[in-house]
Amino acid sequence: MSDPVADKSGFLRIYMSSHPDTLVAYAKWYGKVTEPIASAEMTAIDSRSMTLTCTMKNGAKKVATVPLEPPLSGYEEVKPRLLQMKAKAQEGLGMIKAPQLSTFKLNTAGTMKAGAAIAVLCYLTFFPRGSTSPFFSPARISHTLIGGDFPLQVAWIALGVIHSLESLYTYSLCRRHRTGLLVGTGYVLSTFVFGFSVWVELRRRIQQMRIDSVMKVE
Template identity: 55%
Template sequence: MSDPVAAKSGFLKMYMSSHPDTLVGYAKWYGKVTEPITSAEMSAIDTKSMTLTCTLKNGSKKEVVVVIDPPLSGYDDVKPRLLEMKALSQEGLGMIKSPKITAFHLPPRGINFALGFYSLVSYGIFAVSDDRSPFFAPAQFLHAYIPPTVFKILLSMWFGIHILEGLYTISLCRKHKASFPTTVRIMFSLPYDEFSNRSQVAYFAATVGIGFHVWQDLRRRIQDARIQSVMKVE
């Protein structure tokens, strides 16, 4: 099966030829080129990597392969990913600052999934299996095959994994200064630093309760903010 990005690499190479500074940033940040670069051009691209041919200050050429991780899902994923990679390279090289996230958001999908999980596990743990009411009839069936201890283990594993995910969420918050909306901060008369710390606790608690949906949503919003930041200066 042909690579959908490689099939249109001719257009992408021509388009990126008008963005040499972006390619130089890719080479320096992702390709780890430490020598002074005067120019760079894209010689190949597919869903997994791009190949850059760099012209160094001394006149020599250097070929660099930049891995695209995770791989592009298709051609439509090229533009947003290249813009994000541009922002990341410029952040890493100290050319721009990391975007700030100024609104706390709980993804509805995560809330619905968590409520369903808690309802099922709580029912499995606390349901009275010897009660003859219709409400507990499913519990009698469940407990015939799955003892309540299994549900307790599932709940413990849920929180254990989500605590680790919560630490990752805090790292995103610290890097991107995530906070609640400014109007809420003013309403409670909280200074920015104190409020930022409280928002990190809120993001951590949300991740422990809901899981990966929180940090995935936060990463998506960071990606959108990065894309907007680089598009403003293009």
Template identity: 55%
Template structure:
């Protein structure tokens, strides 16, 4: 039975030359993180790559050579997966080795709100949202003291006003989800550009 050719192995020479000449520091990270090489590495070259693994030759700081096989798990299903997989492996290995620092969110501030008032406004919005949920979900005409504030608010504003408030909150959450999704896509695009290996997908 004829086995289909490995699409990644077919481009092994080009990929090996590109990575060896342009990204030796990435290959060193692969060897250290995925290949578990503990010795100091001064240089690394990619000798071959296919859909299941890559073979690296590392020049150790002692001057000796060491061949390292790095598995691609799960295997690549096509050549178009080479770029995103190598970028992912680069990020994971360099982060794991402490070669890059992952940005961390340490503060939160609402846009357009002075820093001194940001916490108060955030607490106010949170309270408004929580109380609206509470008023909307509270049983109508309940005699429980716990739901007394909700019944008082509904008696003054009317159930329709509470429903509109609930709709406003749901709408805001929907817009927030869209913004978060678009922001994540922009960050991923920036990430790919930063570690720039778009040439991996170019034809020779």
């Protein structure tokens, strides 16, 4: 089966030849080339990696292989992925500043799903044990089936640990992208309550801002 990216690699190599600064950034950041580079050429690309041939300032040649993780599923993914990689490489090398995020936005669907799951856990944990109300019948049945309070306690502890770690990751993103106190606090607290749906949306917004910043430069 042919590779959808490799089949069109000729055009990509010609196009990227007009962006030598980007290729050098790829080689230094992703290819881990530490020596001074005079120029770089994309000699191959497929859905899993790109190959860069670097000309060093001393005249020597060095080949760097840059993995594409996760692999590209189609040719239409090439441009957005390369733009994301360019922005990340240039940020890491200090060529451009990380984009600043100054607004707060949640993934509504993801947040509602997480909120519903937490509401169910609260319902099962805090229902009045002596109540005979039909409203609490599902909770009483579930409580009996799982063997009492211990599994619920374990679930709350696990949730707290996971969400705490996710909140630390969110804090690192907010600090790196200079969200400010109010927006950053909103993201960190939301992550602690709702979990991964918050930081996934935050990271998606950051990636889009990276692409936008690169497009403005170009």
